[in-house]
Amino acid sequence: MSKQEKQDKLRVYEYAKSLNMSSKEIITILKRLNIPVNNHMSVMENDTVGRVEQFFKDIKSNAAAKRENSGRNDSPAKSPAPASAGGSQTPKASSGEPSGHRGDHGRQVQSSTNAPVKNQNQQEKQVSMNNKPKTNQNNTNGSTAVQERSSRPTGGNHQNSRPQGQGGGNSSGANRSPQGNRGPGQGGQPRNDGGQRQGQGQGGGGNRGPQQQNRSFTPSNNNNGGGNSGGQRQGQGQGQGQGQRRGNNNNNNNGGRNQRGFDDNRNGANFRNNRGGKGGRGRGPQQPPREKIDNTPKKIIVRGTMTVGETAKLLHKDASEVIKKLILLGVMATINQELDIDTILLLAGDFGVEVEVKIPVEDDRFETMEEVDDEADLKDRPPVVTIMGHVDHGKTTLLDAIRSTNVTGGEAGGITQHIGAYQVEINNKKITFLDTPGHEAFTAMRARGAQLTDITIIVVAADDGVMPQTVEAVNHAKAAGLPIIVAVNKIDKPDANPDKVKQELTEYELVPEEWGGDTIFVNVSAKQKLGLEGLLEMILLVAEVNEYKANPDKRARGAVIEAELDKSRGPVARVLVQHGTLKVGDAFVAGNCFGRVRAMVNDRGRRLKEAGPSTPVEITGLNEVPQAGDPFMVFEDERKARSIADKRAITQRQSDLGSNTRVTLDDLFRHIKEGEIKDLNVIIKADVQGSVEALKGALEKIEVEGVRVKIIHSGAGAITESDIILAAASNAIVIGFNVRPDNQTKATAEQEKVDIRLHRVIYNAIEEIEQAMKGMLDPVYKETVIGHAEVRNTFKISKVGTIAGCMVTSGKITRSAEMRLVRDGIVVYEGKIDSLKRFKDDAKEVAQGYECGITLDNYNDLKEGDVIEAFIMETVEPK
Numbered sequence: 001m002s003k004q005e006k007q008d009k010l011r012v013y014e015y016a017k018s019l020n021m022s023s024k025e026i027i028t029i030l031k032r033l034n035i036p037v038n039n040h041m042s043v044m045e046n047d048t049v050g051r052v053e054q055f056f057k058d059i060k061s062n063a064a065a066k067r068e069n070s071g072r073n074d075s076p077a078k079s080p081a082p083a084s085a086g087g088s089q090t091p092k093a094s095s096g097e098p099s100g101h102r103g104d105h106g107r108q109v110q111s112s113t114n115a116p117v118k119n120q121n122q123q124e125k126q127v128s129m130n131n132k133p134k135t136n137q138n139n140t141n142g143s144t145a146v147q148e149r150s151s152r153p154t155g156g157n158h159q160n161s162r163p164q165g166q167g168g169g170n171s172s173g174a175n176r177s178p179q180g181n182r183g184p185g186q187g188g189q190p191r192n193d194g195g196q197r198q199g200q201g202q203g204g205g206g207n208r209g210p211q212q213q214n215r216s217f218t219p220s221n222n223n224n225g226g227g228n229s230g231g232q233r234q235g236q237g238q239g240q241g242q243g244q245r246r247g248n249n250n251n252n253n254n255g256g257r258n259q260r261g262f263d264d265n266r267n268g269a270n271f272r273n274n275r276g277g278k279g280g281r282g283r284g285p286q287q288p289p290r291e292k293i294d295n296t297p298k299k300i301i302v303r304g305t306m307t308v309g310e311t312a313k314l315l316h317k318d319a320s321e322v323i324k325k326l327i328l329l330g331v332m333a334t335i336n337q338e339l340d341i342d343t344i345l346l347l348a349g350d351f352g353v354e355v356e357v358k359i360p361v362e363d364d365r366f367e368t369m370e371e372v373d374d375e376a377d378l379k380d381r382p383p384v385v386t387i388m389g390h391v392d393h394g395k396t397t398l399l400d401a402i403r404s405t406n407v408t409g410g411e412a413g414g415i416t417q418h419i420g421a422y423q424v425e426i427n428n429k430k431i432t433f434l435d436t437p438g439h440e441a442f443t444a445m446r447a448r449g450a451q452l453t454d455i456t457i458i459v460v461a462a463d464d465g466v467m468p469q470t471v472e473a474v475n476h477a478k479a480a481g482l483p484i485i486v487a488v489n490k491i492d493k494p495d496a497n498p499d500k501v502k503q504e505l506t507e508y509e510l511v512p513e514e515w516g517g518d519t520i521f522v523n524v525s526a527k528q529k530l531g532l533e534g535l536l537e538m539i540l541l542v543a544e545v546n547e548y549k550a551n552p553d554k555r556a557r558g559a560v561i562e563a564e565l566d567k568s569r570g571p572v573a574r575v576l577v578q579h580g581t582l583k584v585g586d587a588f589v590a591g592n593c594f595g596r597v598r599a600m601v602n603d604r605g606r607r608l609k610e611a612g613p614s615t616p617v618e619i620t621g622l623n624e625v626p627q628a629g630d631p632f633m634v635f636e637d638e639r640k641a642r643s644i645a646d647k648r649a650i651t652q653r654q655s656d657l658g659s660n661t662r663v664t665l666d667d668l669f670r671h672i673k674e675g676e677i678k679d680l681n682v683i684i685k686a687d688v689q690g691s692v693e694a695l696k697g698a699l700e701k702i703e704v705e706g707v708r709v710k711i712i713h714s715g716a717g718a719i720t721e722s723d724i725i726l727a728a729a730s731n732a733i734v735i736g737f738n739v740r741p742d743n744q745t746k747a748t749a750e751q752e753k754v755d756i757r758l759h760r761v762i763y764n765a766i767e768e769i770e771q772a773m774k775g776m777l778d779p780v781y782k783e784t785v786i787g788h789a790e791v792r793n794t795f796k797i798s799k800v801g802t803i804a805g806c807m808v809t810s811g812k813i814t815r816s817a818e819m820r821l822v823r824d825g826i827v828v829y830e831g832k833i834d835s836l837k838r839f840k841d842d843a844k845e846v847a848q849g850y851e852c853g854i855t856l857d858n859y860n861d862l863k864e865g866d867v868i869e870a871f872i873m874e875t876v877e878p879k
């Protein structure tokens with residue numbers, strides 16, 4: 001299959017997304033349908049999709065039939081069993097064929113549990129009509145427990161004989177009592193009769209068909225019928241009594257007592273059985289069942305994960321019913337198991353219940369909270385624009401020019417305030433500009449989780465053309481998935497060549513519209529204020545296409561653009577309101593700080609009472625100074641805001657101390673397996689462009705199911721801090737080929753926990769990535785840099801070669817260590833130290849702050865200013 005074909009195929013995660021389900025759920029369903037599947041990236045053939053859809057249809061028709069039946073309240077035997085994945089396993093059990101092997105037990109149990117066979121549903125319905133929901137879970141568990149514990153052959157036979165069908169029933173009552181042949185509806189009642197109507201109880205057990213018969217062997221049924229009979233009426237109770245003793249001693253005890261005793265060691269679901277028992281007592285076996293009252297709620301409110309039991313309660317369903325539904329959805333769960341919101345949504349949908357997800361506001365991770373607004377509440381908001389580009393290409397000049405020429409209508413004459421952003425107005429529409437230019441600031445914000453920008457403008461000087469930071473800026477914008485407008489600046493200059501800029505940018509997939517691409521290019525002169533209007537109009541055009549909207553009628557949310565401690569006003573934060581409207585007096589949290597908006601000013605120095613979406617404002621009233629990029633949100637009162645800020649501070653401290661959340665090659669496979677990663681984002685830096693291209697081409701060709709390599713940035717030159725920030729913001733790893741990060745960059749990488757992999761052989765780099773993607777990375781050895789020495793002098797001595805007079809600038813240099821020679825961030829040689837001397841003596845090691853003489857094995861081209869990096873290879877415990 002070609003790569004293109006592969007890309008065209010529908011993958012599990014895409015399919016899951018289209019259904020608003022998780023990949024896990026689809027995988028489970030595929031497995032249940034015996035369709036081979038590896039992970040969320042597995043390709044789904046048409047046939048597979050068809051089968052999954054059939055599976056859903058079956059579930060739906062099953063549910064519909066069930067609803068219909070429960071509406072009609074008629075006898076259980078009417079509806080046919082629907083075909084379903086579960087159903088496909090049922091025929092054996094329902095056919096009544098003997099299956100007297102112990103090896104079949106699992107299947108029998110499964111049949112009884114899985115089969116969405118009508119009998120079972122109807123049985124449930126009947127039970128619920130009598131207000132006596134039975135407990136499938138217990139039944140199933142009970143049955144399994146018996147199988148596990150029972151070792152006597154009689155027990156085995158006894159049990160095996162049951163699932164065979166109607167009369168196959170068992171020794172426990174189906175053949176003994178006339179009532180034993182009653183329909184399951186009646187069978188339900190006797191169970192509740194407890195100690196008083198044993199005969200009926202057993203009869204019911206005997207009649208339930210395969211599933212029920214399995215159940216009849218469970219503690220629950222034993223207690224209800226057989227257990228009691230065991231205690232009181234030998235003739236009838238014997239069969240079950242035996243089974244009970246073999247299966248579960250507790251049940252024997254209970255059997256001897258009464259149902260209340262049963263309560264003592266069963267859960268709430270059984271308790272309902274007891275209550276049902278009381279209700280059933282007076283009616284007698286022939287009494288027609290009362291009409292079931294369907295009290296399923298129309299809508300439920302979900303505030304987070306819930307256990308199966310809690311979900312069942314909320315849905316007004318019996319836990320067993322919910323568990324059964326979950327099994328049909330491919331989720332094996334017990335009553336105490338937590339269900340995530342997706343599963344709850346699915347489940348509720350199956351019961352025809354609408355769900356409103358309301359994550360409590362107390363949630364201290366409020367930045368991750370998604371608020372879904374009604375389409376009708378959304379209003380257009382100004383786009384937020386960031387300007388990026390190479391040094392000196394005119395970013396600041398352009399920002400100033402736009403600001404001074406396009407003053408917001410009535411606010412002309414106001415005193416310009418620097419609040420990190422400003423608004424201009426054109427054609428009665430506003431545009432917000434973030435006025436810290438540059439992609440580093442932009443990506444640093446993004447790394448902190450703030451997604452402020454809607455549109456990026458890449459400024460390229462027409463006389464200078466595309467430069468390294470232009471490319472960086474383009475890649476940063478692309479990594480953020482933002483639309484790009486290119487402002488070709490300085491067109492007033494005589495040597496301006498806008499076409500050259502266009503030509504150069506096509507290499508980075510920015511093709512002008514007139515050349516058949518979709519990138520907008522605007523020629524401007526920031527200095528002479530030419531073309532500015534055109535640029536603003538283009539911004540509005542992009543905004544119109546992308547329909548940036550927000551709901552202004554709710555509490556405000558946004559992010560801190562910058563903040564500082566003002567001598568007279570205390571902590572001051574400049575924030576961009578992104579959703580809702582911020583008002584004076586609002587209590588809020590910003591990062592780990594909190595406060596109440598005391599005063600609010602806009603970029604013209606005007607005091608505001610309220611600020612709507614996309615408005616930048618400066619606020620006072622904080623307890624401390626937050627950080628740029630911190631999320632901001634309004635809460636109902638200051639006390640709540642304080643408690644959330646406190647919680648956030650604690651969480652941050654813990655995460656600072658805690659684990660690395662960024663992807664590293666060592667744990668890449670785990671992330672892939674868990675479905676967290678579909679693209680391995682990579683930044684490539686190499687000594688020359690040729691190596692960059694070679695590495696890029698080779699990495700992009702790696703095909704491992706489950707993950708793709710995505711190169712988000714590449715370039716020739718040393719690894720810089722900007723690369724690390726981009727990696728941190730995009731969860732990428734950095735591959736350095738023949739290049740090294742400088743110390744500051746290394747420190748940033750450590751702090752941001754960005755994985756840097758350095759190589760000198762392309763094949764090794766590719767192999768390392770491929771192995772990591774396949775989970776085969778052998779993490780046995782890890783390089784540890786032990787020190788650096790700077791070459792201060794060189795001496796050429798014949799027969800010896802070049803001796804480098806060095807100063808150890810960090811750590812230590814040891815004689816046995818391996819080394820690499822770094823010149824301007826580029827590795828020029830890697831090998832071993834030949835000799836290490838202090839004055840004239842050989843030294844084993846030389847520590848930081850001392851001078852030494854070093855010769856390298858087989859390398860003499862040492863130069864002043866070179867850095868010798870010493871490292872050792874250490875074993876690492878496999879994770």
Ligand SMILES: Nc1nc2c(ncn2[C@@H]2O[C@H](COP(=O)(O)OP(=O)(O)OP(=O)(O)O)[C@@H](O)[C@H]2O)c(=O)[nH]1
Nearest residue numbers: 390391392393394395396397489490525526527528
């Ligand atoms: N001729 C001409 N010069 C311009 C134009 N725009 C900016 N310049 C000049 O280019 C130089 C750099 O402009 P800046 O706005 O500081 O560039 P920058 O991209 O913000 O630079 P950094 O902040 O250093 O990244 C200044 O001397 C400006 O006067 C223009 O349209 N035409």
